[in-house]
Amino acid sequence: MWKTYAKIAWRNLKKGKRVALINIFGLTLGITAAFLLFTVVSYELSYDDFQSNSDKIYRVVTQDEYADGLSYNPGVSPPMPDALKEDLSGIEAIVPVVSSSVFVSIENAVTNTGENKFIVEDVFFTTPDYASLFDVEVLAGNMDVLDNPGQVVLTESEAKKLFGTWENAFGKSILLSKRVEAIVGAIVVDIPDNSNFKFNMLASYQTLKSNAEVFNYNFEEWGSFGSNFQVYLLLAEESDATQLDQQLLTFAEKNYKDRGTSKKSFFLQAMSDIHFDNRFEPISGEMIRKATIYTLALIGVFILIMASINFVNLSTAQAIGKSKEIGIRKVMGGSRLQVIGQSFGETFIVVLVSAIISSLVATIMLPYLSKVAEVPETVQLITPSFLLFSTAIILGVTLLSGFYPALILSGFQPIQALKNKIQVAQIGGVSLRRSLVVMQFVIAQVLMIATVIAVKQMTEIQSADLGFSKEAVYYFRIPTDEVKDGRMDVLKQRLESNSQIKSVSVSSDVPSSGNNWASNFWFDGKREDVQFITFLKYGDADYFENYGLEFVAGGGYSESDTLKEAVINETMAKKLNLTKPEDAIGKTITIGGSEPWLTITGVVKDFAQNSLREEIKPFVIATQKSNYEVLGLKLDGNAGQETLSNIEEEFKNFYPDAIYSGTFWDESIANFYRRENQLALIYRIFAVISIVISSIGLYGLISFLVGQKLKEIGIRKVLGASITQITFMLSKEFILLVFVAFAIAVPLGYYMTDQWLQNFSYQTKVPLGLYVIVMLVSLLITAATVGFRAVKAAMGNPVDSLSDE
Template structure:
C-alpha cells in the first residue's frame, strides 16, 4: 500500500511541478540556513565538552567592589595557589596556570631560511597536575616532567614547527627567553579548536618560580592580579561549589581585609561557563555571549517557520484542485486517516528532497562559514549530531508544513468534492493564511531593523572619534627578553631619519588595546589610597604628538627614563573632583603608594583605551623605560611597502635574533569588533533570506486568493473593469497586512536591538528614517510579488473562468 501511495504522491508532485519547485526552493532556503546556523551554534556550545572532568573543574576568579562599581579579573595573585592548598579543605587538585608568549631558541635550525628563533604563543606554565583536570593525550614522554625545573612539553604541531617532526623534538634542548635552559620532556596531541585551554607549550611551574625576573612575575606580591595568572581546581564529589565559595570568602577576609581600595572576594566559575561569561577572559581562545547563541538559534527557528508557512499557503491553495481526487478516494472506501497519510507522504517527499539539496548546499557553503562566525575552516558538517538534527528537522518540518493541509484535505465531503463545490470556508478561509503572511513579515521586518541598527552601530564605531589618531599609525613589539638598553635610542634615531616616518614613540602600549594595567595611587601629597584604581600606560615624551592626543590643560612631560612627570586624562581629573582640568597641573601623584612622586604636567582629552564597549577609565601616562614594549610610528600618507620593509630591516639590524611583527593600529582596533561585525553580516544575510521567503509566502497567498476569485474577476471584466482596477482589488488588502506586521515588528525590533546595544558603552541613535526604510522595503516587496500575480490574473480570459456558469 505504501508503495502505491508513494507512486501517487510522486505523480501529484510532478503534475503540480511549478508549485512543487516553489515549495522545494523555499524549504531548501530555510533548511540550508538552519543547517549552517546549527553548525555554528553546536560548535560554540561544544567548547571543552570533550574534557572528561568538565562538570567538576572550576576557575577561581576575582571580584573587586569599589565605591563606584564592581570589576572582575579572571586571575589571582601569584602567592594564592600555595596558600589555598592549605586553606581549602577537601580540595586536593589546585592547579596554577600562567599563560605567556615565550621566545624560543634552538641550536639546530630546521626551517628553510635557517631560522632558529621562534615565538611560541599560548605557553602555559603549570604543574603535572594539569593532566588531572584537563584531558591531554601524550604522544611521547610524560607530563610528570613538569614537576622538574627546565622542562617543557610541546604539542605535535609546535614540535613540528621547531624540529621538523615531533619525533625529533623529544629530548631536545631549547632556550627560553634567551636566558633559561630547558629540554623537551614530552609531546602531546594538539588540543581541539573548540577549547579555551588550547596551548602550544606546557612549561614547568618550577621554571617560572626560579626565573621571576625573566618572566616578570613575583611570588611574594599579594596585590598583583593579572588575567594571565589563573587558578583551577577540581571538586571531589563530596564537595559542592557553594561550600568552596564560602571558604574562598573566608580566605579573602583573612588575606585581603583592609588591603587596597576595594573589597576583594573570590568565587568559583564552572568550566562550562568560561566560553560564555564575558566578565572574565578565557586563558586562551575567544568567547561568545550566550545572547548571541540564542539569537542565532532564534533566527534559524524563524527562518524554518517562514519556510513552513510558505508550504502551508501553497498547499492549501492547491487543495481545491485536489478535491475531486479526495472525493473519489473516499467514495472508493478510503478513510480520512488514509487521506491524511497520503497528504503527509507528499509533504515528506518535498521536505526530504529539500533536505538532501540543503545538505549539498550547506556543504558547498561551509568553507565560507568562517567569514561570518568564529569557526575553523576545517569544521565538518556531517557529524552524528548533525544527522540527528537533520532527521529532527525533516520530521518537524514535515509535521509543521503538512498538518494543516492534511486536515483540510481529509475533511472534504465526497459529494461536494466530486461536484467541485468546495468553498473557501471549508479550507479555513483566507484569514489563517493572512495571519501566517503577517507573521512572515513581522520576522522579516525585525531582521531588517536589526540589520540596519547593527550596520549603523558598527559604522559609527569604526568612524568614531577615539580621541587619538589611528590613521597611518604603524607599530611593532619590542623583544621582551632584551634589556631596555641604549639600542632603543639607536633604533628610534634610525627610524626618525626615514623621510616617510613623521614621528616615532616608544611606550608600554598603544592608546587603544585590550590591556588593562591598573594600580592604587596617592594624590596631592596625601599618603593614602584614593578610593578608586587608576589605569596605566608608559611612554616617552613623543607619545602624545605621535598618537595625536589632545591636551585640555598643560602639556606633555619632558624626556626621562624613570618616573618623574605624568599626564592624566579628563576622566581622572573629574574623578579627583577637580572642577577644571587646569587645576590638576602642578599637583603630585604616585603609583602604588610609596613610589616616587610625579608632577602632573597636563590633562589630555579622554580617548578610548579599550573597545567602545567599555566606558572611559581614569588614566595616568608616565615615563618608565623599563616598561617600554612597543614602538609606534606615524607614517607619511605616501608611505608604501618599501617603508614597511625598511622599518623591519632597521629592527633586525638592532635586534638580529628577535622576531618582528608589525601591524597598523586601525586594523587592531577593527579586530575589537570582529564578533559584532560578523553578527551584523549574519543579520544582512538572513534579512535578505527572509525577504525572499516572505515573497514566496505572498505569492502563495495571492495564488490562493486568485483561485477563489476567478469567477469574480471574470464577471468584473465582462462588466468593464480595467486591469488596474482588478489589480488594485487584489492588492489593496496586502498593503494592510504589511502595516499590521510593521506595527508588531517595530516594538519587537526596538527591544531586541536595544538589548544588543547594551553591550556598548557608546550607542548609536535609532532614527525615524530607519522605520520609514523598513516599511518602504516591505511595500516594495509586496508590490512586486502581488502585482505580478494580480496583473497575470487580470489579463486572463473571462470566458475560461465563466465557462461552467
C-alpha cells in the same frame, strides 16, 4: 498500501511541478540556513565538552568591589596557588596555569626554512596535575616531567614547527627567553580547536618560579593580579562548589582585609561557563555571549517557521484543485485517516528532497562559514549530532508544514468535492493565511531592523572619534628579554631621520589596545589611597603628538627616563571631583601609593583605551623607560612597502636575535569588533533569506486569492474594469498586512537591538527614518511580488474564468 500512497504522492508532485518546485526552493532555503546555524551553534556549545572532568573543573576568579562599582579578573596573585592548597579542603587538585608567549631559540636549525628563532604563543606554565584536570593524549614522554624545572611539553604541530617532525623534537634542548635552558620532555596531541585551553607548549611551573626575574613575576606580591595568572581546581566527588565559595570568602577575609582600595573576594567559575561569561576572558581562545548563541538559534527557528508557512499557504491554495481526487477516494471507501496519510506523504517527500538538497548546499558553503562565524575551516557538517538534528528537522517540518493541509483535505465532503463545490470557508478562508503572512513579514522586518541598526552601529564605531589619530600609525614590539642598553633610543633616532616617517614614540603600549594595567594611587599630597583605581600607560614625551592625543588643559611632560611628571585624562579629572580640567595642572599624584610624587602637566581629551564596548577609564600616562616595549610610528601619506621594509631592516640591525612583527594600528582596533561585524553580516544574510521566503509566502497567498476570485475577476472585466483596477483590487489588502506586520515588528526589533546595544558604552542613535525605510522596503517587496501575480490574473481571458464545468 504505503507503496501505492508513495506512487500517488509522487504523481501529484509531478503534476503540480511549479508549486512543488516553489515549495522545495523555499524549504531548501530554510533548512540550509538551519543546518549552517546549527553547525555554528553546536560548535560554540561544544567548547571543552570533550574534557572528561568538565563537570568537576572550576576556575578561581577575582571580584573587586569599589565605591563606584564592581571589577572582575579571571586571574589571581602569584602567592595564591600555594596558599589555597593550605586553606581549602575538598579539593583533589589545585593547578596554577600561567599563560604567556615565549621567545624560543634552538641551537641548530632543523626546519626546512632554516629558522632557529620562534615566538611560541599560548605557553602554559603549570604542574603535572594539569593532566589530572584536562585530557591530554601523550605521544612521547610523560607529563610527570612538569614536576621538574627546565622541562617543557610540546604539542605535535608546535614540535613540527620547531624541529621539522615531532619525533625529532623529543628530548631536544631549547632556550626560553634567551636565558632559560629547557628539555622537551614530552610530545602531546594537538588540543581541539573548540577549547579554551588550547596551548602550544606546557612549561613546568617550577621553571617559572626558579626564573621569576626572567619572566617578570614576584611570587611574594599578594597585590599583583594578572588575567594570565590563573588557578583551576578539581573538586572531590563529595565536594560542593557552594561550600568552596564559602571557604574562598574566608580566604579573602584572612589575606585581603584592609588591603588596597577595594573589597576583594574570590569565587568559583564552572568550566561550562568559561566560554560564555563575558566578565572573565578565557586563558586562550575566544568567548561568546550566550545571548548571541540564543539569537542565532532563534533566527534558525524563525527561518524554518517562515518556510513552513509558505508550504501551508501554497498547499491549501492547491486544495480546491484536489477536491475531486479526494471525493473519489472517499467514495471508493477511503477513510479520513488514509487521506491524512496521503497528504503527509506528499509533504514528507517534499521535505526529504529539500533536506537532501540542503545538505549538499550546506556542505558546499561550509568552507565559507568561517568568514561569518568563529568556526575553523575544518569544521565538519556530518556528525552524529547533525544526523539527529536533521532527522528532527525533517520530521518537525513535515508535521509543521503538513498538519493543516492534511486536516483541510481530509475534511472535504465527497459530494461537494465531486461537484467541485468546495468553498473558501471549507479550507479555512483567507484570514489564517493572512495571519501567517503577517507572521512572516514580522520576522523579516525584525531581521531587517536588526540588520540596519547593527550595520549603523558598526559603521559609526569604525568612524567614531576615538580621541586619537589611528590612521597611518604603524607599531612593533621591542623584545622585552633584551638588555635595556640604549639601542632603543638609537633605533628611534634612526627612524626619525627617515623622511617617510613623521614621528616616533616609545611606550609601554599604544593608547588603545586589549591590555589593562591598573594600580592604586595617592593624590594631591594626601598619603592615602583614593577610593578607585587608575589605569596606566607609560610613554615618552612624543607619545601625545605621535598618536594624536588632544589636550583640554595644560600640555605634555618633559623627557625623562624615570617617573617625574604625568598626564591624566578627562575622566580621571572628573572622578577626582575637580571643577574643571585646568584645576588638575600642578597637582601631584603617586602610582602604587609610594614615592615619587609626579606633577600633573596636562589633561588629555578622553580616548578609547579599549573597545567602545567598555566605558572610558580614569587614566595616568607617565614616563618610565624600564616599561617601554612598543615603538610606534606616524607614517607619511606617501609611505609604502619600501618604508615598511626599511623599518624592518633597521629593527634587525639593532636586534638581530629578535623576531620582527609590525602591525598597523587601525587593523588592531578593527579586530576588537570581529565578533560584532560577523553578527552584523549574519543579520544581513538572513534578512535577505527571510525576504525571499516572505516573497514566496506572498506569492502563495495571492495565488490562493486569485483562485477564489476568478469568477469575480471575469465579471469585473466583462463589466469594463481595467487591468489596473483589478490589480489594485487584488493588491490593496496586502498593504494593510505590511502595516500590521510593521506595527508588531517595530517594538520587537527595538527590544532585540536595544539589548544588543547594551554591550557598548558607545551606542548609535536610531532615528525614526530607519524604521520608515524598513517599512518602505517591505512595501516594495510586496508590490513586486503581489503585482506580478495580480497583473497575470487581470490579463486572463474572462471566458475561461466564467465557464462552469
